[in-house]
Amino acid sequence: MRPDTGPLQPSAAAPAAVPGELAAAWSSHEDLSPFAARFLRHALSSPDALRSVDYRQMESLPEWQRHYPYRLQPWPVFVDESKLRRVELATIGLTELVKSIPARLFGGDVRRISEFYGVADQGLMKLILAPPDGIANSLARGDFVDDGADLKCLELNVGGTIGGWQDRFFHRVCLAQPWIAAFLGAEGVQARHRDPWRLALELIFDDGRRRGHDVAGQFNVAVALSPRSVEPEGAVEAMNELFQEVLRDRGGSCEGRVVRCTYPGDLAMRGGVLRFQELPISAVIETTEIHTPLDVFRCFKAQRLGLYNGPISGLLGSKRNLALLSQHEDSDLLSAEEREIVRRHVPWSRQVVDEHTSYRGERVRLLELAVAQRESLVLKPVAGSQGAEVHLGRNTPAEEWRRRLDAAVGGPRMLLQEEVTSRPYIFQQGEDGWGTHQVIWGTFSIGGKYGGAFLRLQPFDRGPGVINSARGATEALVFEV
Helix, strand or coil: CCCCCCCCCCCCCCCCCCHHHHHHHHHHHHHHCHHHHHHHHHHHCCHHHHECCCHHHCCCCCHHHHHCCCCECCCCEEECHHHHHHHHHHHHHHHHHHHCHHHHCCCCCHHHHHHHHCCCCHHHHHHHHCCCCCCCCCEEEEEEEECCCCEEEEEEEECCCCCCHHHHHHHHHHHCCHHHHHHHHHHCCCCECCCHHHHHHHHHHHHHHHCCCCECCECCEEEEECCCCCCCHHHHHHHHHHHHHHHHHCCCCCECCEEEEECCCCEEEECCEEEECCEECCEEEECCCCCCCHHHHHHHHCCCCEEECHHHHHHHCCCHHHHHHHHCCCCCCCCHHHHHHHHHHCCCEEECCCCEEEECCEEEEHHHHHHHCHHHEEEEECCCCCCCCCEEHHHCCHHHHHHHHHHHCCCCCEEEEECCCCCCEEEECCCECEEEEEEEEEEEEECCEEEEEEEEEEEHHHCCCCCCHHHCCEEEEEEEC
């Protein structure tokens, strides 16, 4: 018998929560899928589910996986086709729009593009934008907040360094938890985890074979790291095992492997082929901030190599892009469909400049608006990571807020963005209980195709703040039902 799906009631093990908060949280889970609501009800009534568990310490995991630095939420989420479609449309629609910015909003003008992104060497910019540029097949992750009306993008991260894909290593131990496995069995539901790295390796292989990047029946992929990288070698080996599955699924006509190398010196061009030691390399995935070495860049531009993502990441991953789209919300440079994507998925965003701008249909002075609307705005760096230097106006005293605005005026480093508040969700919290959480959706775009998602969570009782794994947020797996 399926659990009742009526309104939630606080259990004896649950912290106090007002009825309105519970109703809103229940609505959030129903929006994920009817199954997600049934799963939540079951979790709240199960003593085993309410207990804290650390998936990283499961004995079935290899030792290197147990050193993943971020804690995982014991309860996964389950999305159905309806929710999945909305997440996919937001992710791909916005990512593809950002990828079109150099051509669409700048008309491919190298001077204007260089000035906007702060690149002094226009010759270098011209070379980066010359085909092949790597834009179409780029790997990206959008950070979205579901505010109850729609998914709003806080930032778009582009490149091989984007996090969140590591959660793929934990999906089996999550589903193997006895209380989860028993509930799935009783419901007759098979939960599927969409693996961004499998999709990425499929893209890399399929596109590379089509372009003739294989060498003498071999297709080898180099994962480029910095010399001081702390990425465990077991992760690259696991990626290689996954790549063997891709090769078998593609008919086994080509041999290959994934190898770990370091920038800048491990890859060199010999005989017109990029090599790692003597191994020919058909594709490079950059997971480092070190600039692409000249030999790698030359092979890519000569169309002998696939490069993911390479120098184009600096343009596509800039937070300035959201401000640019926000400014062009009503522009004829965008189609009607694209303008709707911006209205639905981009919160009001602007670079910090002392000039007039538009805000909710009115023409206003930006700095005056930023002071008057402090508690609804966020000041953030255009190239930051892990929540560094992000200041919520509501958490920043008025005098300090004004000082930070004045320091940011006219420079390219900071932008203002309207704060977006997550609708509430219920997850396991503490040693033996549950609580309402704020959520950020990390959603992947793999060469223009939806690549899955994971969540980052922070309890509401911690108050508003930056939700980031490096700052204590937990991560939750997303399954499709």
